[in-house]
Amino acid sequence: MEHKASVLENLADVRAMIKRHKRNDTLFATLGLICLMLGLMTLMLLFWQLIADGHPKFNLDFLTEFPSRRAGRAGLLSAWVGSLLVMSVTFLTAVPIGVAAGLYLEEYAPKNWFTDLIEINVSNLAGVPSIIYGLLALGLFVYMLDFGQSILTAGLTLGLLILPIVIVSTREAIRAIPVSIREAAYGVGATKWQVVYDHVFKYSYGGILTGIIIGMARALGETAPIITIGALTFIAFLPPSPITTEPPFLNFEWLSSGFTVMPIQMFNWLSRPDHAFHVNAAATGALIIVVTLLMNGAAIWLRYKIRKNIKW
Amino acid sequence: MATQAMQAPVQLTISPRLAKNIRRNVKERIIELILMMAALVAVATTFAIVGVLLYESLSFFKTVSVIEFFTDTQWTPLFEDAHYGIMPLVSGTLTTSAIALAVAVPIGTISAIFLSEFASHKTREIIKPILELLVGVPTVVFGYFALFFVTPLLQSIYPDLPSFNMLGAGIVMGIMIIPYIASMSEDAMRAVPMSMREGSYAMGATRFQTAIKVVTPAAISGIVAAYILAISRAVGETMVVAIAAGQQPNLTFNPLDSAATITAYIVQVAMGDLPHGSIGYQSIFAAGLVLMAMTLSFNIFGHWVRKKYRESY
Numbered sequence: 001m002e003h004k005a006s007v008l009e010n011l012a013d014v015r016a017m018i019k020r021h022k023r024n025d026t027l028f029a030t031l032g033l034i035c036l037m038l039g040l041m042t043l044m045l046l047f048w049q050l051i052a053d054g055h056p057k058f059n060l061d062f063l064t065e066f067p068s069r070r071a072g073r074a075g076l077l078s079a080w081v082g083s084l085l086v087m088s089v090t091f092l093t094a095v096p097i098g099v100a101a102g103l104y105l106e107e108y109a110p111k112n113w114f115t116d117l118i119e120i121n122v123s124n125l126a127g128v129p130s131i132i133y134g135l136l137a138l139g140l141f142v143y144m145l146d147f148g149q150s151i152l153t154a155g156l157t158l159g160l161l162i163l164p165i166v167i168v169s170t171r172e173a174i175r176a177i178p179v180s181i182r183e184a185a186y187g188v189g190a191t192k193w194q195v196v197y198d199h200v201f202k203y204s205y206g207g208i209l210t211g212i213i214i215g216m217a218r219a220l221g222e223t224a225p226i227i228t229i230g231a232l233t234f235i236a237f238l239p240p241s242p243i244t245t246e247p248p249f250l251n252f253e254w255l256s257s258g259f260t261v262m263p264i265q266m267f268n269w270l271s272r273p274d275h276a277f278h279v280n281a282a283a284t285g286a287l288i289i290v291v292t293l294l295m296n297g298a299a300i301w302l303r304y305k306i307r308k309n310i311k312w
Numbered sequence: 313m314a315t316q317a318m319q320a321p322v323q324l325t326i327s328p329r330l331a332k333n334i335r336r337n338v339k340e341r342i343i344e345l346i347l348m349m350a351a352l353v354a355v356a357t358t359f360a361i362v363g364v365l366l367y368e369s370l371s372f373f374k375t376v377s378v379i380e381f382f383t384d385t386q387w388t389p390l391f392e393d394a395h396y397g398i399m400p401l402v403s404g405t406l407t408t409s410a411i412a413l414a415v416a417v418p419i420g421t422i423s424a425i426f427l428s429e430f431a432s433h434k435t436r437e438i439i440k441p442i443l444e445l446l447v448g449v450p451t452v453v454f455g456y457f458a459l460f461f462v463t464p465l466l467q468s469i470y471p472d473l474p475s476f477n478m479l480g481a482g483i484v485m486g487i488m489i490i491p492y493i494a495s496m497s498e499d500a501m502r503a504v505p506m507s508m509r510e511g512s513y514a515m516g517a518t519r520f521q522t523a524i525k526v527v528t529p530a531a532i533s534g535i536v537a538a539y540i541l542a543i544s545r546a547v548g549e550t551m552v553v554a555i556a557a558g559q560q561p562n563l564t565f566n567p568l569d570s571a572a573t574i575t576a577y578i579v580q581v582a583m584g585d586l587p588h589g590s591i592g593y594q595s596i597f598a599a600g601l602v603l604m605a606m607t608l609s610f611n612i613f614g615h616w617v618r619k620k621y622r623e624s625y
Contacts, residue, residue: 032425045461046454101350108347127541135365135596136364218448223551270455271555289453
């Protein structure tokens, strides 16, 4: 564009200009590809680093031993059991509430200020830093409601944390269901709930599941809120078993038990000066990353499949 | 006897069909109410967060004046000689976030332009899920990476770098938010109508020229909103800075120093065993309130920018 018309008269100059612009094009495309690969390379480097540092601990003993003062003997038993129990509480809170809220906002909510208020809240909550949820839990669950630093507190906290994820993905999944499906159901005399449950919910099930898996993966790796509620890092016991041999076969004492989870155990190990513990931290990190990547990968695959299979 | 005889025919006037209808309607209303209660949990959570933060902070500000809180240059609530100036924590938070942005904005934007304007459909289909996977990596793992990989790498360039420093933490945080900026900016660019690109190509522009001079300006509101929301994410990020940036509040903007952020301070206090109701306990809520105010204003500003300056086609 800087070139004056007189210059352009020269054909060789025009060719040179086109060549230059095309070269810029290629250069930028290469730069873009490098930038994109940076993300992928970081992920691989990170994973490789964890495996390289943590491989001495890749054995079954690591999963069946309690944490110990001696790095060589320390294991993850209480941490992975804790993670599993906390996750189950999170699942039981976030999924019913999140899916119900998504159904309400998409299918029932009238268009008024009240619905707007709920929607603004959901989108704002998605942007609240996770550590703030930890402060909420510390003030509300731990002290005001007196749940203590327990599995119940941690599970509820993470449940609230992933609630916006579940709500948003439920709404997106529902929105993909065409109106004609609803009209057909109404046409044969179904009530609103019958339409919503038997058709809208059941057809959007896959999409909702995707959001749930992504939310649970997020909750599994979340560290800050659980540290904030004051979870102990050295737990050499297991919570009471949820299943008993005597009737009623269920036991809820584990809800109020102290606990630790995998990311907290990893944080504890990597903050120690002794390098031997860093091996444990790396092994834990590798385990967390494998599980979260598998969960996220499953969710992405599921979404891809749904998108491919269903053509309304 | 007479009253019973009177009642019987009245009940009969409600036909079984009508009764069934009423039952059905009641059931429908109850279900709607239950669903609404679930949606209200979101509202309740927001109110609970604000309530808890304000309640504990108010007790904190009974001991500490607001002026001291914002002007004192030291933050030592747990020491004998206690000072309550939030500024050292804010400086740490802003410095690490600025480093993260300096890393993530150029790389994220270029990635977005590449994905939206250069990449083939197939490439995009492969790369976007990988970016999503990167978002899913837990932050504590990135903290390990910052402390044991990036910082030693930086130390081989600057031998004087302390093992806890804001530079390493900031860089890793930047890598963490690249996918975030890339995917939001790409969404904004893809929303630019094809006809604008075609117009540009018809004038003889290359893809690079079209991307820089046509698509990016048209999508700028969405791109800037992505940056602002990324700042909010960086400010609220906890584990990377708590692990790799240090625990010592330090009023400095030098990235080579070690300094605590607001989030790192909260983690540090929560790890210790502070009695409920002590000034140290209350101080993390005051710090949390400042953090919440910062992230919330960035979030609102970001959404506002996107709404206000959105070009509609």
